[in-house]
Amino acid sequence: MGLFSKKGCAVCGEKAGLGSKSLTDGELCKDCRKKLSPWFEEYKGSSSEDIRAQIEAREENKKALEDFKVTKAWGIKKYATAMQFIYDQDQKCFVVVEGPEETFRDRNPDIIRFDQVRNIWLEVDEGWSESGDQYAPKSNRILTQDKYDEVFWRYDFYLNFALDHPYLKQIRYPMNFKTTVIQVPQRFFLFKRGLELAGEYQREEIAYQADRLEAMAGKEDAFIRLGKYSDIIRLKYSEQSIPEHLVQDVKNDLYLKKIENVAGHVRRADRISRLILGK
Template identity: 40%
Template sequence: MGLFNFKNKAKEEEKVFQQENLKRLESEFDVTKALGVKKYPEATQFIYDKERRCFVVVEGPEDTFKSKNPYIIDFDQVKDAYVEVEEFWTEKPGKFEIKEPMQNSLKMGDFDKVFWRYNIFMHIETTHPYAKHIKYQMNYNTIITRISGLRLISRRGLELHGEYKGEEIKKQAERIEEFAVHQQEAVGKEKMLNLVTHNGPDNMLDRLAVNYFEQKFVDRMNTVSKHLNRAYRICKILGKI
């Protein structure tokens, strides 16, 4: 049998598999819960059926996902599940700023002058014939934050770059939550210090704008933690914790 015949046979087998998968979606799959960002209709969701012990990963809301015929994967087919965090900095806060070259060259004195960016990716490795390694971005938009400079020790962002499994995911989420609390306190102290020393913008609107963005940066740290907690929950659902 020639190479093209093998390819055609594989395509036919996958087509039959997809048809059977769609029938199973329509007749068997009952949504227990969809885990993902609900704010954006195009965001990727982890949708699972607790009773039948299976799940799908698909872009879009849970009420329309079956029309996309995503592969149903059984919990027993999951070999591993973990989360990956991408952390890098840029000099400007723009949404589409590209990663600065020489990421490791940033000096400690500049840690609080740049903008730290985060993307959180969920990885699921399976024995499914057509979905052996699922990787999707949990946050719809890159999370952009800044570390306050009013601290004794400067930090290189949230120091979160890497891959995490099991209980380590939960530990990192709790660490970021705690760090956000300290940042909230630092923002408050900085605000009081500026009032006493008459430092910062003279214009009231400018001061309000600064305070608004400082609070936003803290909120975004908590957003990172929320995604990690969601990843931890997914790993737990899949029996990988």
């Protein structure tokens, strides 16, 4: 930190105070930092010359965005500040930017060419908590099998791009806007640790996980239908109250929606990977 540095910013010469960063040959002020890519983190290995080049490239980028034709924007549309993957099929390039699609150019997102991407991998952060609260902390405690269907499984998805790019080495962006929280019922004697999805996946592995989740949603749907059918028969002969029955229906619908939501993120990662890296 260049907090008490007497020298000015190595790029613009203004005072480098609070919020400045150290470069190989001086300090970089807060105002100059604002001109850099939101994905840029390599201050330590950069010189003032590198930073000047990036600021210049970012100005060029702003102009190039005027010619960027949106083929599609892939991301959560429900929230205005959710991240979007937006691409231009003809020019074979993309941006990753906080939405919405209509105003993304205002944020001057870095245009990345498909051929600047060395690799793509999906990172799934899976954990559990005892409450279903959106912001509940993940637990580090040991979870026994008999508790698997009582806890709330939590999912976050990050898509990573390793780049050959003048000033960016990597982009890692959150694909979901909110953590997906889901209770996973155990069926028969099969104990499932959530959706068993923790890990890093690339290429075919991403497709495999998307297929697996979609198949799981299909199976669960069939299972629930079967359950409903036997419930109807049972209802005729039992004292089970109708409201309890309806609560179960709502729970099942929610569960299916959550699996589809998770599968949706994984499928989107698969589409992006195929678009950029090919089959």
